[in-house]
Structure formats: structure tokens, C-alpha cells
Amino acid sequence: MRVRIASNSCIKGPYYRIVLNPPSKVNITPGQFLMLRPATPCNSYDPLLPRPFSIHRVDQSGNIEILYKVVGRVTTILSMIVEGDEVDILGPLGNGFPVNREVVGDNILIIAGGIGAAPIIGLGETLRTNYPDRPIVIILGGRGEADLLCVEDLKKTAAEVIITTNDGSVGIKGYVTDALEEYLSRRCDPGLRTTVYACGPSPMLQKISEITGTRRNIETYFSLEANMACGIGLCMGCAVKRRDRGYYLVCKDGPVFRGDTIVL
Numbered sequence: 001m002r003v004r005i006a007s008n009s010c011i012k013g014p015y016y017r018i019v020l021n022p023p024s025k026v027n028i029t030p031g032q033f034l035m036l037r038p039a040t041p042c043n044s045y046d047p048l049l050p051r052p053f054s055i056h057r058v059d060q061s062g063n064i065e066i067l068y069k070v071v072g073r074v075t076t077i078l079s080m081i082v083e084g085d086e087v088d089i090l091g092p093l094g095n096g097f098p099v100n101r102e103v104v105g106d107n108i109l110i111i112a113g114g115i116g117a118a119p120i121i122g123l124g125e126t127l128r129t130n131y132p133d134r135p136i137v138i139i140l141g142g143r144g145e146a147d148l149l150c151v152e153d154l155k156k157t158a159a160e161v162i163i164t165t166n167d168g169s170v171g172i173k174g175y176v177t178d179a180l181e182e183y184l185s186r187r188c189d190p191g192l193r194t195t196v197y198a199c200g201p202s203p204m205l206q207k208i209s210e211i212t213g214t215r216r217n218i219e220t221y222f223s224l225e226a227n228m229a230c231g232i233g234l235c236m237g238c239a240v241k242r243r244d245r246g247y248y249l250v251c252k253d254g255p256v257f258r259g260d261t262i263v264l
Contacts (some may be wrong), residue, residue: 031096
């Protein structure tokens with residue numbers, strides 16, 4: 001589907017927010033993604049393949065917001081697109097974060113590192129609307145202050161936002177996993193059910209799995225990052241190992257998985 005760009009602007013450093021204006025309202029579950037390719041002139045195949053982007057949120061007008069970081073050629077091209085230009089999208093795709101009552105615990109903990117903050121705004125807003133009586137704590141981390149995204153928006157959603165930076169420029173010096181260990185050890189009642197949602201690089205998710213795996217009454221859901229060419233399970237390029245046997249496809253079976261079902 002080809003859609004028009006409502007806006008595309010830098011929010012800080014290499015991080016941008018692009019707003020898409022679809023022809024009709026799209027129903028989206030937090031954690032789903034789009035395959036996106038800048039629209040090119042006739043007979044041009046550059047870039048040839050679309051790229052996956054997490055959906056940041058959908059605004060009241062039905063516009064789809066995406067956060068992205070300029071890291072390579074395609075995202076550099078994307079950053080030069082202006083209002084009124086067009087992009088080709090496929091989606092929403094994949095399985096998002098589960099937010100049904102059987103899953104959501106007494107305590108809700110959301111963890112994000114860097115651009116992993118992209119899908120958690122929509123997740124936080126959904127949880128706050130559906131479960132106003134349940135406290136939401138968000139742990140947000142980055143290498144430094146420049147990598148902390150959406151802090152003010154997150155503060156509107158959560159009862160508490162814990163900030164960590166690798167260089168100590170803002171908040172706690174260290175990683176989100178350091179803050180997670182402290183929170184679970186000192187402030188989380190083990191007698192209550194806790195649901196942990198996390199999005200970020202694989203080493204971060206692996207460490208979260210190790211920390212939470214030794215404690216009871218904690219269920220984890222991880223949004224995985226993966227390279228993919230199709231987004232619908234055809235190219236088989238985004239396989240992740242299952243804990244039982246075989247493999248999942250991040251695009252088709254995920255990108256959100258229960259933490260105890262995958263090998264990171």
C-alpha cells in the first residue's frame with residue numbers, strides 16, 4: 001500500500017519520527033510492525049527490499065507514527081523524505097504484546113533500550129487505559145542522554161520511569177538490567193504476579209531472561225529485532241531457535257514471544 005507522509009522530523013541526534021497518513025484507519029496491536037520502502041521513480045529498484053519498522057503508535061487521526069534511527073543507506077534515504085512524499089508499506093504485521101487479563105499481572109514492568117523505546121509508548125498507553133488500577137513501571141536505558149527517547153511521554157503513562165545510561169550522564173549509571181535487578185530485589189513483592197515486557201537488543205533480552213528466570217511469579221514477553229526481507233515468513237531469514245525444538249520466524253510467529261519459549 002502506498003501512503004503519504006504527514007511529517008518526517010528529527011527528534012534528537014540520529015533519531016527521527018515519521019508520520020504516515022493511510023487512506024483508511026488501521027487497527028494495530030502494540031508491538032506489531034510495518035515493512036516500509038521509500039517510493040521510488042518508475043523503473044527504479046533502489047532500495048530493492050523494504051525494511052521492518054516497529055509501529056510507535058497510532059494518533060487520534062489514524063496516522064501511524066514510526067521512530068527510527070539513521071544507521072545506514074535506507075534510513076538515510078528515509079530521513080530525507082518530506083511531507084507529501086510517499087512510501088510503500090505492508091502491514092501491520094506480526095503478533096504484538098499480549099494485553100489480555102490472563103497475561104497482565106498485578107505489577108507491570110516495561111523495559112526498553114535505545115530505539116527499543118519505539119513500540120512501548122503504544123503498549124504503555126494501552127495498558128494504562130485497560131488497567132488504570134495496576135502500577136506501570138518503565139525502565140528506559142541508553143548509552144547516553146542522546147539515546148533516551150520519549151521520556152516525557154513515558155512519564156505520562158507510567159507511575160514511575162527509571163532512567164539508566166551507560167555513561168552516567170542521566171539517571172543511574174549502568175544498564176537497564178542493573179536497574180531491573182535492584183527493582184526486583186528491593187521493591188517487587190514476590191507474592192504478586194509481575195508481567196515484564198521488553199524490547200531491545202538480544203544481549204539485553206538474554207540478561208533479562210537470566211534475571212527473571214530465577215524468580216517466581218514473573219512472566220516475560222520479548223519483542224525481538226531481526227533482519228528480514230519479506231515480513232510474512234517466505235524468505236526464512238529471521239529464524240530464532242525454540243526452547244523445545246525447531247525454529248520460530250520473528251516476522252510471522254513474533255516479533256513478540258513469551259520469554260521462556262525462545263533461545264536468545
